Amino acid sequence: MDTVAAETFDLRALPQSFYDDPHPTYQRLRETSPVHRLPDGSLFLTRWADLDRVYRDTTTFSSDKFSEFGPKYGDTPLFDHHTTSLVFNDPPLHTRVRRLIAGALTPRAIALMEPGLLALVDRLLDAMAAKGHADLIEDFAAAIPVEVIGNLLGVPVSERGPLRAWSLAILGALEPVPTPTQHAAGNAAVTDFLAYLRDLVSRRRAAPGDPEQDVLTRLIAGEADGAKLSEKELLHNVIFLLNAGHETTTNLIGNGLACLLDHPDQKARLLHDPALIGTAVEEFLRYESSNQLGNRRVAIDTEVGGIEAPAGTLITLCIGAANRDPAQFKNPEALDIGRRPNRHLAFGAGAHVCAGLALARLEGRIAIGRFLARFPRYRLAAPPTRGGRARFRGYLALPVTLA
Numbered sequence: 001m002d003t004v005a006a007e008t009f010d011l012r013a014l015p016q017s018f019y020d021d022p023h024p025t026y027q028r029l030r031e032t033s034p035v036h037r038l039p040d041g042s043l044f045l046t047r048w049a050d051l052d053r054v055y056r057d058t059t060t061f062s063s064d065k066f067s068e069f070g071p072k073y074g075d076t077p078l079f080d081h082h083t084t085s086l087v088f089n090d091p092p093l094h095t096r097v098r099r100l101i102a103g104a105l106t107p108r109a110i111a112l113m114e115p116g117l118l119a120l121v122d123r124l125l126d127a128m129a130a131k132g133h134a135d136l137i138e139d140f141a142a143a144i145p146v147e148v149i150g151n152l153l154g155v156p157v158s159e160r161g162p163l164r165a166w167s168l169a170i171l172g173a174l175e176p177v178p179t180p181t182q183h184a185a186g187n188a189a190v191t192d193f194l195a196y197l198r199d200l201v202s203r204r205r206a207a208p209g210d211p212e213q214d215v216l217t218r219l220i221a222g223e224a225d226g227a228k229l230s231e232k233e234l235l236h237n238v239i240f241l242l243n244a245g246h247e248t249t250t251n252l253i254g255n256g257l258a259c260l261l262d263h264p265d266q267k268a269r270l271l272h273d274p275a276l277i278g279t280a281v282e283e284f285l286r287y288e289s290s291n292q293l294g295n296r297r298v299a300i301d302t303e304v305g306g307i308e309a310p311a312g313t314l315i316t317l318c319i320g321a322a323n324r325d326p327a328q329f330k331n332p333e334a335l336d337i338g339r340r341p342n343r344h345l346a347f348g349a350g351a352h353v354c355a356g357l358a359l360a361r362l363e364g365r366i367a368i369g370r371f372l373a374r375f376p377r378y379r380l381a382a383p384p385t386r387g388g389r390a391r392f393r394g395y396l397a398l399p400v401t402l403a
């Protein structure tokens, strides 16, 4: 991509080459227009330091999406959903919901999940071994988070079938310019999801679980000091939780295994020294961030990188670009599974930093580490299929042979 093309970059009209590999575009923007004014007047940021500042300054930069999503979604279930989720709110709703969720995702609660996760991953590895080949997304990466989050919320195993499709449809409608089909699918998914959860919540009210481990019971009960969620807040934040840890974690596992195929030297290094799995997962998160874009709205007149940003200005935070910023990372275009330090922004930063990051890391370490140990010679059986999204970067299909 040349400089002129970078200057005319428009998130609402992306060429196919961007979806295939956005990094050359990100690099050119970072170098020539790091605080880039898009044709709609919003700003697109690509430098690590700018993103870090915006994420941490929640007074100047708001997460509230009420005014932005009104025109985007109209009076629809998608509007209700997104404007009630903690991630798209400022205090006080954000603080109330965050405290309840964070209290259920403590290191102790996550450690308790590890044995079940190991057993699940090994079952999936056995099933793939029996076939001799696999689609790493369908048969592995996508099969893990849905079970983990299902367990977290106590969704009965037999009722988990529709969760992934609902989640994909709701997240699909978050694209910069969703198509009418994406809109319709997203709205239908919110409606069906709500109907299912109303029933699940009434069953859980009748038979509560252990609030130390069951996030739904915890969210229903509220806090000891009486901070309770309304029914609407409860249902929409459960939907958000189910979605938040879903496609993102699938993409971490899929992107990590694809990165190792593209970098045989790093694959050999990890096989030789499996203890590197912790830093390897951080590097996959940095190098091919599952979540490429974040958003904020300027609440108080300010400037970013010398560019004026009056209140109301919409900002896109390009995590994928910031995570390869040479001002922050040495040799950023190289995949280095032992990289230290590695202050990537794949989980955001500040008050809204991913509440599930410890769980996502655990899933990534166990899934990628055990897969590699079991199938060290895995290789592509056919060209992979990319997800084709700007916000969420991952694969739809990653066919491999295992022996």
Ligand code: HEM
Pocket: 086, 087, 088, 098, 101, 149, 241, 244, 245, 246, 248, 249, 252, 289, 290, 291, 294, 295, 345, 346, 347, 348, 349, 351, 352, 353, 354, 355, 356, 357, 359, 360
């Ligand atoms: C590799 C996997 C994951 C990635 C890359 C990821 C990424 C992110 C990012 C970038 C944010 C911040 C959004 C913002 O500030 O605008 C976020 C928020 C959040 N994530 Fe994750 N996430 C992952 C997995 C999970 C999992 C497994 C869970 C839960 C089980 C989860 C739950 C949440 C929640 C509740 C928030 C909202 C936090 C808040 O607004 O205070 N995420 N995530």
